Amino acid sequence: MADKDKKSNNFNMPLLAVAPMMDWTDRHCRYLHRLMSRRALLYTEMVTAPALVRGGAVHLLEYGPEEHPVALQLGGSDPRELAEAARLGALAGYDEINLNVGCPSDRVQSGTFGAVLMKDPGLVAECCAAMIAAQPVEVTVKCRIGVDEQDPEEILPEFLARVGATGVERFTIHARKAWLQGLSPKENRAIPPLDHALVLRMKGVFPGLHLSVNGGVESLDQARGFLEAGLDGVMVGRAAYHQPADILCAADRVIFGEDGPDSTPEGAVRAMLPYIARHLESGGRLHQVTRHMLGLFAGRPGARAWRRILSEGASRPGAGPELVEAALAQVAPGVVAAQAQG
Known part of the structure; x- marks a missing residue:
């Protein structure tokens, strides 16, 4: 607290x-x-x-x-x-x-x-x-x-x-x-x-x-x-x-007039991975977090695959951050790959 x-x-x-x-x-x-x-x-x-x-x-x-x-x-x-x-x-x-x-x-x-x-x-x-x-x-x-x-x-x-x-x-x-x-x-x-x-x-x-x-x-x-x-x-x-x-x-x-750059949904997903790992280590389940992430790529290429992978897999026993990374790879793969390397 x-x-x-x-x-x-x-x-x-x-x-x-x-x-x-x-x-x-x-x-x-x-x-x-x-x-x-x-x-x-x-x-x-x-x-x-x-x-x-x-x-x-x-x-x-x-x-x-x-x-x-x-x-x-x-x-x-x-x-x-x-x-x-x-x-x-x-x-x-x-x-x-x-x-x-x-x-x-x-x-x-x-x-x-x-x-x-x-x-x-x-x-x-x-x-x-x-x-x-x-x-x-x-x-x-x-x-x-x-x-x-x-x-x-x-x-x-x-x-x-x-x-x-x-x-x-x-x-x-x-x-x-x-x-x-x-x-x-x-x-x-x-x-x-x-x-x-x-x-x-x-x-x-x-x-x-x-x-x-x-x-x-x-x-x-x-x-x-x-x-x-x-x-x-x-x-x-x-x-x-x-x-x-x-x-x-x-x-x-x-809205607040701050200088950029703007945040990105890809960046938010990557920043969530350590949080997800801590949640799982404390006994939590993946879907408790990822259910809030389904709309991150709304309107983007790959958004349907992102939602499907998380919706179908996050409740399964043992599901972890690797599932989120697999889903992320479906969203504009070239952009994601370039950001990961950067």
Whole structure:
């Protein structure tokens, strides 16, 4: 687990973030993403406050120091419990503690947290105030523009005003409603129409808040467009997972203005090999890491062979780094061979 003194000095400008995604943004995924971008803000999967506080599952807070800047996303609705969970996150050295007010899954609703909290901005404000008072790390909120029959034009500014009054200064807004009944979590990520314009208007209403947009962002050019339009940050979800090289390899240059050269997916794979070896030595399985790497070469010659070799072979007993190297050899072999020799 990392210490606070190892935090990134670049964290004061979270222009681009990779969204917290259940079953996807685990520590292996974050390690891979960090190899491609030094600057993008990474998030954990949602960790529930009851699991940490009542269940004692502090192992869920484990991460590597190379992941900074990295944020912990918490789920919950009990202010005292969230305050204790936030304190544990701060002790673990996270750069940010984020409250989930956007997830629409049935499991989350049954715990009275996630997107259902959009219906009770007063409770969200109480939770955030408790989290802020309990520890020194910045508390942020990820929310929707509304749920069910709510009018986003009315509910979103009220939500931002009430929660912002507690001291929360950064919000990431998924620019879709969540329908808590009738749509699955997957459908809630695609069917409700996007309203990016509303998020942009909120920046005009709340110029002192740091507002990031999430939802439907599929390219760096699109992300840069939102920043140029006046938003403070952009969060990318599925595109950053399924085509990570397209989003992350040029992010430090395109979004953060750093000098090149850009990172490459081939370079990321080679840098993952020692990590994979350590994971296997500690008793892990290859597929636990490589499942996050399947989209690295999306759209490239050899991408199908890369995915097939890893998908079919990584779960087999004894599978190791040599399988990854065999898969890599199928992707633009001439380029890969030249890089290996260099």
